[in-house]
Amino acid sequence: MGSPRKNGNSSHIVSLIAEKVKALGEVNFKYILLKDTRLEYCRGCLACMIKGEEYCPLKDDAASLRTDLLNADGVIIASPVYVHQISALLKNFFDRFAFFMHRPAFHKKCSLTVCTTEISGLAETTAYLKWITGCWGFFNVHSFGIIVDAFKEDGPYRRKAMAEINRAAQGFFEAMQTGKRPTPSLDNMKFFNAIRMKIKIHKDKMPRDYRYWEERGWLNAGYFYPARLNPLFVILGKLPVRIIMLVLRLKLGSPLYRRMVGSTNTQYSK
Numbered sequence: 001m002g003s004p005r006k007n008g009n010s011s012h013i014v015s016l017i018a019e020k021v022k023a024l025g026e027v028n029f030k031y032i033l034l035k036d037t038r039l040e041y042c043r044g045c046l047a048c049m050i051k052g053e054e055y056c057p058l059k060d061d062a063a064s065l066r067t068d069l070l071n072a073d074g075v076i077i078a079s080p081v082y083v084h085q086i087s088a089l090l091k092n093f094f095d096r097f098a099f100f101m102h103r104p105a106f107h108k109k110c111s112l113t114v115c116t117t118e119i120s121g122l123a124e125t126t127a128y129l130k131w132i133t134g135c136w137g138f139f140n141v142h143s144f145g146i147i148v149d150a151f152k153e154d155g156p157y158r159r160k161a162m163a164e165i166n167r168a169a170q171g172f173f174e175a176m177q178t179g180k181r182p183t184p185s186l187d188n189m190k191f192f193n194a195i196r197m198k199i200k201i202h203k204d205k206m207p208r209d210y211r212y213w214e215e216r217g218w219l220n221a222g223y224f225y226p227a228r229l230n231p232l233f234v235i236l237g238k239l240p241v242r243i244i245m246l247v248l249r250l251k252l253g254s255p256l257y258r259r260m261v262g263s264t265n266t267q268y269s270k
Contacts, residue, residue, distance in 0.1 A: 135195075
């Protein structure tokens, strides 16, 4: 829960989802209110990338939160819209676990993301939540937002929103039960290739990241997990990486580019 209010609109929507999920089967929920956790701001020291998250110098609730995430079958992440984005509490949460962007750990888990607003900012906020949970490896079952004042009134909007809540709960429950993983989309392939490029480039700078990928066989794999890959997506998924490398070469100049990228770029320049 990313709201600074204990019983705010986001909490209300999540409670409705939880009721629908529990009606489908035996599911235990653990509510984590970020406002009640002790989570300091990331210092940008890169210790988690270089040596591992256990070397983070901040001794707060991050380790227990990480355990909760890894032990869950599914995770619901909710936030109010603040200035057309997620709340500061939730952004700090994502910042503190930035290593999950480099070392995705949730490919066998599903997520459901929810945001609430008075009137605007739903599109960009829901898109961000869907994107970041996907980068962490979650199968994002559903990502939606609610205009709370309209939701409080009986009428077409509330009925449509309740139908979406029902679909989200159903999909979330089924995904937890089956553990299914989706066929990688084009965006999934783009992210896989882009983050692999970064891992290889920073092999010496961030050795923990590189070792994580090496241990899982991702450095030379087609994707994070065995799946039937769309041949067109495989080709198109590599194009953004090649464009990035070309732009870097033009911006930095060849000597600096070679020092920064080195031999890592060989496979992308062919």
